[in-house]
Amino acid sequence: MEDKRQESIEKLKGLIENIDFAMLTTHANGKLRSRPMSTQKFEFDGDLWFFTSDNTHKVEEIEKNNEVNVAYSKPEDNTFISVSGTASIVKDRDKIEELWNPILKAWFPKGLDDPTLALLKVSVEEAEYWDSPSSTLVQIAGFVKALVTGQSADGGDHGKVNF
Amino acid sequence: MTETRAETIEKVNFLIKDIRIAMLTTIDRGVFRSRPMATQEAEFDGDLWFFTSKLTHKAEEIEKDNRVNVSFSEPDDNRYVSLSGTAALVDDREKIEELWSPTYLAWFPKDLEDPNIILLKVSVEHAEYWDATSSTLVEAIGLLKSLVTGERAGGGEHVVLNFA
Numbered sequence: 340m341e342d343k344r345q346e347s348i349e350k351l352k353g354l355i356e357n358i359d360f361a362m363l364t365t366h367a368n369g370k371l372r373s374r375p376m377s378t379q380k381f382e383f384d385g386d387l388w389f390f391t392s393d394n395t396h397k398v399e400e401i402e403k404n405n406e407v408n409v410a411y412s413k414p415e416d417n418t419f420i421s422v423s424g425t426a427s428i429v430k431d432r433d434k435i436e437e438l439w440n441p442i443l444k445a446w447f448p449k450g451l452d453d454p455t456l457a458l459l460k461v462s463v464e465e466a467e468y469w470d471s472p473s474s475t476l477v478q479i480a481g482f483v484k485a486l487v488t489g490q491s492a493d494g495g496d497h498g499k500v501n502f
Numbered sequence: 503m504t505e506t507r508a509e510t511i512e513k514v515n516f517l518i519k520d521i522r523i524a525m526l527t528t529i530d531r532g533v534f535r536s537r538p539m540a541t542q543e544a545e546f547d548g549d550l551w552f553f554t555s556k557l558t559h560k561a562e563e564i565e566k567d568n569r570v571n572v573s574f575s576e577p578d579d580n581r582y583v584s585l586s587g588t589a590a591l592v593d594d595r596e597k598i599e600e601l602w603s604p605t606y607l608a609w610f611p612k613d614l615e616d617p618n619i620i621l622l623k624v625s626v627e628h629a630e631y632w633d634a635t636s637s638t639l640v641e642a643i644g645l646l647k648s649l650v651t652g653e654r655a656g657g658g659e660h661v662v663l664n665f666a
Contacts, residue, residue, distance in 0.1 A: 358577075360575070360577060362575060362582065364534055364573070367586075369569065370569065370627070370628055371527055371534070371586055373527070373584035373630075374584060374630065375632055406532060407534065408527050408535065408536050410573060412523070412525060412538070414521075414522070414523060419525065419538035421525070421535055464533070465535075469537070469538055
């Protein structure tokens with residue numbers, strides 16, 4: 340069981356590592372809202388981490404309903420990943436410092452001194468992916484079939500990874 | 503900033519028209535699920551249309567809870583669009599024939615003879631987009647700021663559009 344989880348983690352890690360932005364979907368007063376989030380460079384161990392400010396709409400939304408989805412799209416490689424889980428806001432200074440990277444100054448010019456700086460942690464429960472290793476037309480057609488029907492198609496791979 | 507519904511629709515159409523695959527998020531027993539969907543070739547007029555099969559999970563999910571989100575991502579030019587709305591399955595042969603394109607043969611090799619072909623219609627109620635048309639570093643950083651904080655930043659724009 341533990342091995343299986345580790346295998347799932349490794350698979351998902353490989354799929355998402357080069358995707359810079361993911362769309363985070365939350366419940367927002369009866370609607371579903373998405374927004375792009377910058378992905379962090381860290382070793383994925385079953386939790387996803389994003390930097391946020393603790394006074395944003397999504398923080399309020401997560402406090403009311405913590406179910407979220409994180410969708411990764413890399414159209415040029417025909418890679419699409421759906422990650423479902425529960426989100427929480429983490430204001431642990433040690434963790435913030437551990438994950439902090441100077442690149443983040445683009446978003447948070449005050450850096451670690453920004454009092455609103457917080458982490459949005461997503462504990463991953465389920466992941467699904469559609470992945471096509473080749474870009475030939477035949478394989479795209481096969482892959483695209485999987486997109487619409489939800490069935491695995493010849494050209495690609497639709498996997499479901501449970502955590 | 504007041505835009506008419508027509509202007510809003512035109513703006514969204516411009517932002518999404520060249521994005522071939524979108525992620526459709528539905529609610530499955532309390533849990534969100536997303537999957538890639540091939541986008542329509544027709545101009546966006548306030549409703550999104552997708553071809554699907556009657557036999558899929560998402561058809562069941564939408565029957566139980568019709569709230570959905572459709573997100574469009576174009577990483578190469580930092581363009582991200584979130585459309586919220588309600589979904590319905592539409593089994594209308596005329597509409598299916600109107601929207602059909604030979605491109606969809608890749609998904610439905612039986613062509614329009616396939617008895618399971620059905621349309622998934624999303625009536626868009628709310629749209630948000632993040633857009634940076636320039637790729638210079640400064641502007642990209644400006645955009646990134648808005649991505650994370652939800653604030654409008656120098657290089658890009660974050661706009662909320664209502665379809666009321």
